[in-house]
Amino acid sequence: MDQPGPTEWQAGPAVGVGPWQTDRDGPLPTDPRYDADLLAEGDTRNVVDAYRYWTREAIVADIDTRRHPFHVAIENFAHDANIGTVVRTANAFAAAAVHIVGRRRWNRRGAMVTDRYQHLLHHDSIAELFDWAHREGLAVVAVDNTPGAQRLEAAELPRRCVLLFGQEGPGVSDDAQRHADLTVSIAQFGSTRSVNAGVAAGITMHAWIQQHADLDRAW
Template sequence: MKKTFRPEKRISAPHTRPRENSATVSEKPGPAHGLFHLYGRKPILEALQLDCVREIEISARAHGTIISDITRLAAEKHIPVRRVESFAEEEGHTIQGVRASAVAPEVRHDLRRFLRALPETPLPLLLMLDGITDPQNFGAILRSADGAGVNAVIIRERRQSPITDVVVKASAGAAYTVPVFQVTNLHSILRQLMEEGFWSVAAVGGPDSKLYTDYKWNARCVLIIGSEGAGVSDLLQRDVDERISIPMYGKLNSLNASVAAGILLFEAAKYRNSAR
């Protein structure tokens, strides 16, 4: 049953972007997978287990249990392994004596088609990210999303970290397991989801927010997490059904975005699983 969208919440603001074409979500398939370099022992072992690695290079000086596991699993999967003398240092990467050519995680654009195929139980849970630009945060959020059983993550095209090797590493492989959809206009998508029966919940501090433990995650939900600097945009906040917050007991008044996402997602998972 579709939820009726409440027109009284529709507030236009002079600073909002012009309305995008109504076809904000393409029905075309995601982009063709490219290859990129993946670094670090555990990230490469995790990618191997997910059948995402195409070639591996291991330094002649690299040894240890995880290196042995990588070599063994690569042989089982018939993935070529080359021993190299050494690696040149690459800016921003901790190589740990091993580098792999891996398939880049897919970023999809067929959100409507995906939603049509969603089962009703356990209750679908979507995660919308409003401008998470830090790749470590993005990866950590994907890792929590996988652990909490999130059906899909929705990101925007601009002012959002792309899925890079840093994101894959921070996600512990979840960048390959959680469907990620990129859309042109988060606000338009949020309204569409609400019209389709999803209840919208924004992680927003303040006196008007409900304590997150008091919210009942007993419906189809989309949880919105904003960036640490700007938070959830005013435009999205104006349309959401509920604002929730996490109480702080120390001297600081906010949490890292990935930590907040993890707390809220597992609270939602508790309710979803009890509804099975």
């Protein structure tokens, strides 16, 4: 059974649903997508109500039928703590996959167990990521506030693309900037040099959703 992990439980009021009750919920489901243990014990996982009591495999399979053709990549050469947030947001927007570039290890706490439902790939270097993207016919869009970058708010994002984010602090690496098909920046109006990498990823993914997603299919 896909038991919830320690970080999947929420503080405060109980979330999710309790055991299936035939007098309240109707006959016990026989659909193979349902998990017998979750039906018996309840489901407090961090999933939308439509997936309550489903197995993890069934949830992933269903999302796979609706994933969007954009990928998300984040550089992890200094063990960036924002990766969990990026993964969680990519899951919310049904990204095709999240690519970790550099170190394989990353802090999963911020993902809130959504990494169980999101495809994750690893690349040792930026060159390896670009080789993969070009083989797949995907444009690479670097997100950084560097000179010459187009404003995200006015840019037309490719439908099939990799949205690439740098590490907190240094931003997108020089190699990535040189080889990106497009570089976009997020409009800022305050004193900070850059917004948090996890926040930047969320803003950019939502910009892609606004331009390309079928909103009638959203929850």
